[in-house]
Amino acid sequence: MSSSTAVRDLQRDLENKANDLGKIQKDIAKNHQLRKKYTIQLGENELVLKELDLLEEDANVYKLIGPVLVKQDLAEANANVRKRIEYISAELKRLDAILQDMEEKQNNKRETIMKLQQRLQSIQAGKAKA
Amino acid sequence: MEPPAKGTVTPLASLFSEEEARKAASYVEEKIGEKRVEMNRLQQFVDENDNLINLVKKLPDQLHHNVMVPYGKMAFFPGRLIHTNECLVLLGENYYTDRTSKQTVEFLKRRDKTLQSQIHSLKAEIEDFQTEASFFTTTASEAAEGLVEIREEYVEEDSSATMIQSSGKEPSGLPGGESEEVEDDDFARIMSRLNELEMEEEQEGEDVDDRGEEHDSPLESAEETEHDLVEGIRGETDRDSMENRKQETIVSVPKIASSHSSSISASRVSEPRAKAKVIEVIPEKHPQNLDDSLNCIRPMAHYLPKENQSLGENPQQNAGTWRDFQATSSVSRGNAKTNVLGPQKIEEPEPEFDSTKAFTGSIIEHAHVKENSTHNQTQSSAFQPSKPVSRFKAQRR
Structure with missing residues (x-):
């Protein structure tokens, strides 16, 4: 009888762990999406920066803010874009760190789940024999 | 899942069930499809870009163009394009700049280049996925056919192999060395080889002798x-x-x-x-x-x-x-x-x-x-x- 309660406990434990794992996996997927978005933005900004560098000093640069085009200094635009690139790279790095952390957690969870499953199986096998 | 011991015979089907392999294959195929869609999108961009380049090139040919200006969804009215050499170009990230047609064309060409490189990398990715998919499908079919995987622990087989080799070579190498003694180069080379073999033998002797001939x-x-x-x-x-x-x-x-x-x-x-x-x-x-x-x-x-x-x-x-x-x-x-x-x-x-x-x-x-x-x-x-x-x-x- 005690073994059956143990099995039940194990099963509940397993379920909880599986749920946690699912959560972590969802988070990771979300993180991936975010990362993708940032990567795209980074690429776009780099393109813009390249183009801005190619512009001559007196070129007119506008920024679209809402419905209006606002005239901007080339130097200012350049600085803005650079800052933005910096920000995005920092963000990407941060996301990477988070992602790594989460993956580690995921692996740990997976391992514990495997162990639990093994224990469950061994218990069940023992029962079947008995 | 299989008898644990030195060598194992594992049906491939027990390692990867056919179903799983097929699932993996279809998953990869899906991925390929996604990538294809992406590539089509990029290709569309490229086409549009080409059209735009042609248009912008033609614009400054004349001082003004008579065009039908779209007015709402259904209506057009006759109009005329002036300032044909001035374009307002979107650089991205909501930055615009005034450019001449020529500069615009250059800009568009650069953009075309980046697009092409993206397409290129996508193609490589798709190829990767395709090989992966074919691997999965072959694995699936192999599993279905009941192929088995045979594995065995490696027992110092190669040492015995080299032993045999070296023992086989030594006699033949020795006379060769004598006959070619005249040529210093060859002689030196052969001697070094012999030494090498001897060293090898010694080493192997240490390992092997105790173990007997089972090698x-x-x-x-x-x-x-x-x-x-x-x-x-x-x-x-x-x-x-x-x-x-x-x-x-x-x-x-x-x-x-x-x-x-x-x-x-x-x-x-x-x-x-x-x-x-x-x-x-x-x-x-x-x-x-x-x-x-x-x-x-x-x-x-x-x-x-x-x-x-x-x-x-x-x-x-x-x-x-x-x-x-x-x-x-x-x-x-x-x-x-x-x-x-x-x-x-x-x-x-x-x-x-x-x-x-x-x-x-x-x-x-x-x-x-x-x-x-x-x-x-x-x-x-x-x-x-x-x-x-x-x-x-x-x-x-």
């Missing part, structure tokens, strides 16, 4: 192997008298081996006795003993593709023998396990045990090939509790 087992014919085994083990027996129990197991099997090589019927007769003996003995063995003794083999236990071939040959030759050796497979199990256990113990190899190890190693092939489930059960009752199968699996990977 050859994977290479030589089954009969020879058996003889070698017997010899090696007898030698060992003399040397090592304190490991009584182990001895017992060891000795019982070689007997069978030799009897088998002489006549199959004889081996049949002796089979039950040997089996009983061995099985009795093994549980009593001190696992620690076994571990220690078997550890020395560990460094040699690599998996090499070669092994598969030798395994493939031996089973047929020994088809009759495997039963006799079944009993020993439990020893080999211990072996397999200890390999996983203690890398740190490697430093203390005891020569007497080497032959044991090699012996178990060579024997396992037979045990392995056809090991059946009933046999497993007998064993597992005696030996299983101490070693979870998963460990072996881990080692196999």
Whole structure:
């Protein structure tokens, strides 16, 4: 009888762990999406920066803010874009760190789940024999 | 999932079920589809870009163009394009700039280049996925066909191979060196080669001598192997008298081996006795003993593709023998396990045990090939509790 309660406990434990794992996996997927978005933005900004560098000093640069085009200094635009690139790279790095952390957690969870499953199986096998 | 011991025969289907492989394949196909869509999108961009370049190139040809200006969705009215050399270009990120047509064309061309590079990388990705998908589908079909994977521990096969090589080369190399003595270069080269071979031999001699001739087992014919085994083990027996129990197991099997090589019927007769003996003995063995003794083999236990071939040959030759050796497979199990256990113990190899190890190693092939489930059960009752199968699996990977 005690073994059956143990099995039940194990099963509940397993379920909880599986749920946690699912959560972590969802988070990771979300993180991936975010990362993708940032990567795209980074690429776009780099393109813009390249183009801005190619512009001559007196070129007119506008920024679209809402419905209006606002005239901007080339130097200012350049600085803005650079800052933005910096920000995005920092963000990407941060996301990477988070992602790594989460993956580690995921692996740990997976391992514990495997162990639990093994224990469950061994218990069940023992029962079947008995 | 499979009998843990030296060599294993694993149906591919049990490693990756056909269904799983197919699922994986379809998943990859899906990915390919996604990438294709992406690529089409990019290709569309490229086309639009080309059109735009053509248009912008043509614009400054005239001072003004008469066009129909769209007004809402349905209506147009005649208009005229002026300032044909001025464009407001979106650089991205909501930055715009005033450009001439020519500059715009340049800008568009640069954009085209980036698009092309993106398409290129996408193509590479798609190719990658396609090979992956084809791998999965072939795996699936192979699993469906019932292909098996044969694996065996690597027992210092290559050292024996080089031994044979070197011993074969030496005689031929020596006269060659004498005849070509005149040419200093050649002579020096050959001498260095000879030295090399000698060194090799010395080294191997150290490793190999104690272990007996079992090294050859994977290479030589089954009969020879058996003889070698017997010899090696007898030698060992003399040397090592304190490991009584182990001895017992060891000795019982070689007997069978030799009897088998002489006549199959004889081996049949002796089979039950040997089996009983061995099985009795093994549980009593001190696992620690076994571990220690078997550890020395560990460094040699690599998996090499070669092994598969030798395994493939031996089973047929020994088809009759495997039963006799079944009993020993439990020893080999211990072996397999200890390999996983203690890398740190490697430093203390005891020569007497080497032959044991090699012996178990060579024997396992037979045990392995056809090991059946009933046999497993007998064993597992005696030996299983101490070693979870998963460990072996881990080692196999």
